[in-house]
Every structure is written in structure tokens, then in C-alpha cells.
Amino acid sequence: MTARPGQAQGWRWAWVVAGCMALSACMVPQWQKPGTPAAQIAQGIGAPQVKVALADGSERWVYSFQPAGQQVYHMVMDGQERLLRVEQVLQEAYFQRLRVGVDDRQSVRDFFGRPALVEGVANFKGDIWTYRIRENGIDRQAHVFLDPQGVVRRVMFTDERRLDDDTRP
Structure with missing residues (x-):
């Protein structure tokens, strides 16, 4: 079987794309090995x-894949x-550790990075920072309510509605 004109070019591009993907895969935060130089x-x-x-002399680097992704990696x-360790922290358990009345806008940003969405509602004075998470295979959202002074007042979780849901009739 002989290649038609342009078909060989297509295969070359496929190999280039595959090669680039393989190289970039090596640069994924969770695949980094302890001891790797910063x-x-x-x-x-x-x-x-x-x-x-951090208090012990180490430093936390935060890599966020928000707003489209559902991961935030800490590289300590x-x-x-x-590198000491890598940890994915965009999980309900980490949001539940937030201290209402103590944590603030800066401590939330320092731990989780920028939110996927900042919004407000009529019955709460302040901002609501929304993070997209995936918990037990379910797309969810963590909502951090910050009062006008930037202090955490509430943390709430909801399931994320997807517009591309194929289960609708």
C-alpha cells in the first residue's frame, strides 16, 4: 500500500505531537522525584x-490547574x-481544615492558589471563592465564603453540574 500525497506529512506531524506529549509528561508535578533540585x-x-x-525553613511551591483543572499541587x-514531597491538595479534607474566623484570603490563596471563580450572592456580604475538585470520581466544587474583611466565614461543597451531561433525556 502506498501513501497518498500529504498522508506521509500527516504521519510525521502525529509523531512530532506524540514526541512533544511524551516530553511534556516528564514535567508533570506529581511525577517529580524527591531530591530533584528546585x-x-x-x-x-x-x-x-x-x-x-514555611516555619521549618522549607518552602511550599503551589502549582494550580484552576480554573479548568481539578488539581493544585504543593511541591515542598x-x-x-x-524537592521533599509533592501533594495534590484540592480535596474536601483540606478545605475542611480551614478555620472559620481565623483563616483569611491570603492563607487560602497561599494554600490553594487562585480560585476557579470569584462570585457573590445576595444573602452574603463578601466574596465566594469557588474551586473545582474531583472527589471519588465525582466533579464537585468547594466554596469558601470570605467576609468583606477577607476572613473565612463558611466552607460549603456542591456537586458540579456539567453542561455536557449525556444522561439527560
Whole structure:
């Protein structure tokens, strides 16, 4: 069987795309190995959205895939700027650890990164930060209610409605 004109070109492009995907897969936060130098991670993945100095001398780098994704990764670097651990924190259990009346806009941003959506409702004075999460295979949303002073007043969870739901009649 002989290739038609343009068909060989299509195969070449398919190989180029596959090769690029394979290379970029190596740069996924959760696949990084402890001990990897911070500079190597920053070169491969890019700069984190948030960097937070921790009390023990380590530093938390926050990589968020919001608004479209459902992951936020913490990459904790030790004092020698080497990776200690990677953790996906966009989970209900982490939102439930937020301290109502204590945590604020900055502490929420430092832990979860930017929200997927900021909105308000008539019966609450302040902003509601919404994060897209996936819990037990279910698309959900975590809503963090921040009063006008930026203090956490409530955390609520809802199932995320999808417009592409094939189960509707």
C-alpha cells in the first residue's frame, strides 16, 4: 500500500505531537522525584503561582490547574532547594481544615492558589471563592465564603453540574 500525497506529512506531524506529549509528561508535578533540585523543576514546569516560606525553613511551591483543572499541587522544597514531597491538595479534607474566623484570603490563596471563580450572592456580604475538585470520581466544587474583611466565614461543597451531561433525556 502506498501513501497518498500529504498522508506521509500527516504521519510525521502525529509523531512530532506524540514526541512533544511524551516530553511534556516528564514535567508533570506529581511525577517529580524527591531530591530533584528546585531550579530543575522550575525550568521544566515553570514558576509556581505561589511560593510560601514555611516555619521549618522549607518552602511550599503551589502549582494550580484552576480554573479548568481539578488539581493544585504543593511541591515542598527543603532548605537546600531540593524537592521533599509533592501533594495534590484540592480535596474536601483540606478545605475542611480551614478555620472559620481565623483563616483569611491570603492563607487560602497561599494554600490553594487562585480560585476557579470569584462570585457573590445576595444573602452574603463578601466574596465566594469557588474551586473545582474531583472527589471519588465525582466533579464537585468547594466554596469558601470570605467576609468583606477577607476572613473565612463558611466552607460549603456542591456537586458540579456539567453542561455536557449525556444522561439527560
